Amino acid sequence: MAFRVALRRSYGSPGLVSQLSSSSSRGRVCVSPVLIAQRNQSSSPKIKVDFDQNTGVAVMHMQSPPVNSLSLDFLTELCISLEKLEMDKGCRGLIVTSSLPKVFSAGLDILEMYGKSPERCGEFWKAVQEMWLKFYSSNMVTIAAINGSSPAGGCLLSLTCDYRIMADNPRYSIGLNETLLGIVAPFWFKDTLLNTVGHRNTEIALQLGLLYKPSDALKIGLVDQLVPEDQLLATATQTMSKWLAIPEHARQITKSMMRKPTIDKLRSSREADVQNFVSFITKESIQKSLRAYMEMLRQKKA
């Protein structure tokens, strides 16, 4: 399992792509944003956080090459970074973006689902749940600055945000394309998409595993705004100040009112959802189709 698979970027290709989660230590020590920023000199941290105390806005740069795959390590780091910011009263807004070229995040790391013990698969899935729960219920204003392709779990991460701005590049795509891999988006992925684009769009998007070009994503409301890539962060920053001008407590209560039923649904059935995932993903037929998929990617790369 020492290979790395590159993100296939051509439109329409399945995007739930994996990388080997290398041998990085998964020590879940609490790292302060500043420390993370400093440690960025080393190759270790997968996230660089820039926090501007004047504006109260933090920018989270995902930098886990080659494609910001959501490994157990990466998910853990995402959650720790968010928690830190959430506890900092001075931090009121968060912009999530990628430091890598052409990709926002390639989604869940296939290697976390392939050839792993049920225990490990369960641990991984809990981390996916935790990421979603934390981001979808964040008290901060969250904006996704989507500067590259964003399939599957990458799309989910952006869907947890309050607002999505995408680089207007037709070579990028976004969507929950799990079905293409023979995998099924769980009910809370579905609920998050449904809250964003409605029932009918969700039915088609999930069944066909559609990856949308930015213009099509805008049409169905999967993203809120398109801008040229070089204006992405500036636009996100301007949008953020508009959101931060709203009385904070009222905005937070309103956000919670909108999202609580969806969040409670997962909270009240986390364990069953983990069991469900583990028993599905460890099936021989599913493992086989994941292996075939990775093989296909490796050959494309060679």
Place this chain on the structure above:
Amino acid sequence: MAFRVALRRSYGSPGLVSQLSSSSSRGRVCVSPVLIAQRNQSSSPKIKVDFDQNTGVAVMHMQSPPVNSLSLDFLTELCISLEKLEMDKGCRGLIVTSSLPKVFSAGLDILEMYGKSPERCGEFWKAVQEMWLKFYSSNMVTIAAINGSSPAGGCLLSLTCDYRIMADNPRYSIGLNETLLGIVAPFWFKDTLLNTVGHRNTEIALQLGLLYKPSDALKIGLVDQLVPEDQLLATATQTMSKWLAIPEHARQITKSMMRKPTIDKLRSSREADVQNFVSFITKESIQKSLRAYMEMLRQKKA
């Protein structure tokens, strides 16, 4: 009751039209698709099924003149045909269309609701429920090739499908227009429409009993695509191959996840829904308005 009423096709006119369900035997024998196709030489079968074993796609041609009204007989035949295809592992996709000119299906047969005993009305309603349950939960990919007007129950039948392609002919119309007849679309008709066009469109469509021209139907998402009538089946076939290219098991689980709550709602209250229908439809005032409606149609025809 030996008259036949023709479908009134002018836009805006109520479309829930009936035909006498003739004296055909309602024997619910199991007829294989092939057998149905063969029996097509006689005048008896109301459905002709063409099954292509190479592609795994069946086309169900509704051919119950004059307007494919959904009588108890016809509903029974629809369900038997679907069951047969569903049990055939080789059959993965179903296209539903009409063999009659200018009409897809005129909806529920009024004559099944007029002057009938409560028992018979209940039997009829169970068949309507059964049709909806079977089609809405089908494991196959289902596509409606709507080559004519499709009011009321005809619209419902198309709404059970995964995708709707309509002939782009402004003389055709589609919608749940029950209110125009003084009848009320039951909650599961409503839920199916709501899952397709959202709450606000449903509120207006059902209250006003709107029949939409193809272009308007496309605008609110009641149909997914318009094509010239002579390209309808070809387009349906192309669309079908796109859907069949998706890993089947994942697509089926996803479809079920989207539709199960709506299906379970009827499943858990079928008997009450039958009672509700029977006590409503057998009311003197409702019977009177059905009689007036049929009288109006008969005079228009004369």
Place this chain on the structure above:
Amino acid sequence: MAFRVALRRSYGSPGLVSQLSSSSSRGRVCVSPVLIAQRNQSSSPKIKVDFDQNTGVAVMHMQSPPVNSLSLDFLTELCISLEKLEMDKGCRGLIVTSSLPKVFSAGLDILEMYGKSPERCGEFWKAVQEMWLKFYSSNMVTIAAINGSSPAGGCLLSLTCDYRIMADNPRYSIGLNETLLGIVAPFWFKDTLLNTVGHRNTEIALQLGLLYKPSDALKIGLVDQLVPEDQLLATATQTMSKWLAIPEHARQITKSMMRKPTIDKLRSSREADVQNFVSFITKESIQKSLRAYMEMLRQKKA
């Protein structure tokens, strides 16, 4: 508290504006529509009802200067007027509009929420609930002829109607902008908006407290139609006759089927909703922000 604050009409400004509910007697005597119309010569009635027995359509003119703020008095009069019409079998349709220039209704009266005892706040909130319950569940066809700005509670009132026609004047705006005042739209305001514009639009509209220009309101479905202001009532009247042509009983049952779940949610938790409002609004921090808001309005006016 003897001041009056004027409605700030410039687009984008918070619109939940108050007036002192003056010293009008809050006697909840039952006034017949006709009597209300007659008493209109005096300054007392806040509503003038014109009922045309030939068409079965009543027009409710709100005339509580300066901005039709929804005070306890005004809400009570609204409910009594509606009840009267509802009980009159000859009255089948209701058009709601404003007699004041440039404003439909400025929403809930801030002075009912500022410096008041918990008991009084609770009484006020019950009246808001009652207004919503009565209008949202009305058996009549209800059309809002929105001839001016309609923020917060004014928007809510229009959302209870079956159809919304707005004057196409870019200086007018409409929306649930409670958040801008540091107040939170309660769950049933949210549900009503959600039933009209969907989940995603509601999430953005409520969090940002957006006030929409007519053209933007039309785009997201917050209103159904725009017409020049001088054609507003004529269009409402024409639309009404289309709705009244639908078999009444079927339309009413359909309307109830669509709205009952939303109505039942408040009905089953009215007392808790009152407690929730009272404990929120009487908080020192909220009182402070209301005071600051009124001060700001008073200075703008001076």
